[in-house]
Amino acid sequence: MIPAAQEHRERAPETENAPPRHHPLDSVLRSEVLPHIWCPGCGIGVALGAFLQGLDRAGVPVEKRVIVGGIGCSSRVVYYARADTYHTTHGRAIPFATGIKLANPALHVTVFAGDGDLFAIGGNHFIHAARRNMDLLVVCINNFNYGMTGGQSGPTTPHDARTTTTPNGNFEFPFNLPQLAAAVGAVYVARWTTLDVRRLRDCFTEAASRQGFRFVEVLAPCPVSFGKNNDIGSGLDEMDYYRGLEQVWGSAGGLPNRIEVRETGDLSETEISLHRPIIVGKFVDRPRPTFLDNYRAAAASRRKAP
Amino acid sequence: MTEKSPILTGAHFMLGDQACAEGAIYAGCRFFAGYPITPATEIAERMAERLPEIGGQYIQMEDEIGSVAAILGASVAGVRAMTATSGPGFSLMQENLGLGFMMEVPCVVVNVQRGGPSTGLPTSVGQQDMMQARFGSHGDYQAIAYSPSSPQEAFELTIRAFSTAERLRTPVLVMMDEVVGHMRERVVIPDEGKRTILSRRLPSVPPSEYRPYRVGDDLVPEMALAGGGYSVRMTSLTHDELGRAVTDTATQAVLLPRLLRKILDHREVYEEYELRHAKDAEVLVVAYGITGRSAAGAVEEARARGVRVGLFRPKTVWPFPAEAFLRAARTVRRVVIAEVNMGQVALEVERLVAGRCPVARVTSPGGEVFPPERILAACGPERVAQVRT
Numbered sequence: 001m002i003p004a005a006q007e008h009r010e011r012a013p014e015t016e017n018a019p020p021r022h023h024p025l026d027s028v029l030r031s032e033v034l035p036h037i038w039c040p041g042c043g044i045g046v047a048l049g050a051f052l053q054g055l056d057r058a059g060v061p062v063e064k065r066v067i068v069g070g071i072g073c074s075s076r077v078v079y080y081a082r083a084d085t086y087h088t089t090h091g092r093a094i095p096f097a098t099g100i101k102l103a104n105p106a107l108h109v110t111v112f113a114g115d116g117d118l119f120a121i122g123g124n125h126f127i128h129a130a131r132r133n134m135d136l137l138v139v140c141i142n143n144f145n146y147g148m149t150g151g152q153s154g155p156t157t158p159h160d161a162r163t164t165t166t167p168n169g170n171f172e173f174p175f176n177l178p179q180l181a182a183a184v185g186a187v188y189v190a191r192w193t194t195l196d197v198r199r200l201r202d203c204f205t206e207a208a209s210r211q212g213f214r215f216v217e218v219l220a221p222c223p224v225s226f227g228k229n230n231d232i233g234s235g236l237d238e239m240d241y242y243r244g245l246e247q248v249w250g251s252a253g254g255l256p257n258r259i260e261v262r263e264t265g266d267l268s269e270t271e272i273s274l275h276r277p278i279i280v281g282k283f284v285d286r287p288r289p290t291f292l293d294n295y296r297a298a299a300a301s302r303r304k305a306p
Numbered sequence: 307m308t309e310k311s312p313i314l315t316g317a318h319f320m321l322g323d324q325a326c327a328e329g330a331i332y333a334g335c336r337f338f339a340g341y342p343i344t345p346a347t348e349i350a351e352r353m354a355e356r357l358p359e360i361g362g363q364y365i366q367m368e369d370e371i372g373s374v375a376a377i378l379g380a381s382v383a384g385v386r387a388m389t390a391t392s393g394p395g396f397s398l399m400q401e402n403l404g405l406g407f408m409m410e411v412p413c414v415v416v417n418v419q420r421g422g423p424s425t426g427l428p429t430s431v432g433q434q435d436m437m438q439a440r441f442g443s444h445g446d447y448q449a450i451a452y453s454p455s456s457p458q459e460a461f462e463l464t465i466r467a468f469s470t471a472e473r474l475r476t477p478v479l480v481m482m483d484e485v486v487g488h489m490r491e492r493v494v495i496p497d498e499g500k501r502t503i504l505s506r507r508l509p510s511v512p513p514s515e516y517r518p519y520r521v522g523d524d525l526v527p528e529m530a531l532a533g534g535g536y537s538v539r540m541t542s543l544t545h546d547e548l549g550r551a552v553t554d555t556a557t558q559a560v561l562l563p564r565l566l567r568k569i570l571d572h573r574e575v576y577e578e579y580e581l582r583h584a585k586d587a588e589v590l591v592v593a594y595g596i597t598g599r600s601a602a603g604a605v606e607e608a609r610a611r612g613v614r615v616g617l618f619r620p621k622t623v624w625p626f627p628a629e630a631f632l633r634a635a636r637t638v639r640r641v642v643i644a645e646v647n648m649g650q651v652a653l654e655v656e657r658l659v660a661g662r663c664p665v666a667r668v669t670s671p672g673g674e675v676f677p678p679e680r681i682l683a684a685c686g687p688e689r690v691a692q693v694r695t
Contacts, residue, residue: 030537030539062537078539079550082537084532084534086409089401089402092402095368095371099377099381099387100382102337102363102376103387104533106533124369124372125368291365299359302359
């Protein structure tokens, strides 16, 4: 039982037929600033809910939670989550979070941002934080375009997809994020869609219990921009689109109850193309000394030296 | 085993860059994020060597954009933090300097200036980033910038920069130059506690009553730290007293003027300058950083020749010590502004003089310091020539 849900259940029953006044996540949300800014059908709220439940289950206390966002729709989660939150500059959430983590290693620091923020303008910070194995949980909401500015192409826009800046179809190739994260040193790499609410929640619980650079990609509908431009339809239609195309990495098909990381495999399979299978799952889960482990060891060895 | 003091009290023979690093450590800086760049690299090297042994954190970032972001992060978690760079890196830092001004995060950014534009003169002197220090990031803001003219002063003004940053909750710049950074001189580091170092004010109320940007008469909000249980909310967007993003003109009209006044109403916190032979001066030379030393030479030479030349040397270049300058310049017949650029702080000096007397610019495209003679010559050819005959 998660603490928030427990609290909810102990409240007096609400009047029949009246809209519920309490949400199970009220204690970990800043419900006073709701409603949120996200469009109808947007997947970011689902991802935030799964994230908050996952952190609750992992036992990360609210006062130890830090969330850093960059700029864009996804980074706006910092306004709604109860934690120490920092809404920074476009692409710079990872180095800002790096400073916080190193200044107070007792904190659990998460970066929440979009695909454009993390992999276009912030790409350099991402690869270096992963290389250093900085102890951060980085959550990328990938909606395949720049939503806040109205649906321009970005570094994860699938080849041939239409956006406002690729009216004839995207002639560039996208990043394959799990492959990229694994290649640059992340110790935990997973991808789910906002259809996989419970798997996503469990993924966050697991990621929060690991040390080092952890990367979770969440595929999320952006119906007003990406969905509309690519004839996918509403948010619900985009979920349906996921349902038709999702395949767990290494499985024979369908979605198993228990997700294990496959020992070996070719992560080039996780590239996303329009109307092609979407590979989801956990791709990497390996321990590696963190930046701070190595920094402390180096400082101690020097002190011992004559 | 006794715990070694992090402060290296005593007399040293060290680089200006190293003195700057030692000033930071003296002021309690325990976090440095940087990227190698001539002529500021020695600051990073000193910090990389010193911080691990005193329980501090050094990190070499992927670029200067990340360096400023990282020191802001360290500071919001309660650790005094600094970065150091030169022109090209300073350009990259402008974005997150703006974030520091907006979120009101204390930190210190050092620019050991070289000649520009672009890669320019990596190994030789310039003072060409002074206007960038004042106006380099987008949006209206008020920068505070110190400019030391010796390694000892690099030590002292870096301490002062931390104290000011903490007191006013703002990024503070130390605008060094290549010659001061690479000059090796005697630097005396005092005992711990011999310098005034102010600290940011932490919340005086429990979390339930905390309003992140509520201010009193001094316009500086109390600062809750990450991990302190205050559910901190900080944003780069225009925000209200609660730290909520409210992007309307009314909120902006409250926030932005306060951010400017917070700095301008506290000159006593940061303003420093040196006057030399200014009382009876007919000519007042204005110079800062390494040029301040050439100018001091010029002033002494003029006096030796019986010409009444004085020196006004702002150690705080931004905000420019306008009242002090105008007092010193009240009776002079000529003002000379010397700087290793094509005329930047000159614009401010000319604005203040407002045509009341001639202002002579002594300029340079960069690469070397002025010989005192060039400044002397600008003090009035007729006067200097008169004495020579």
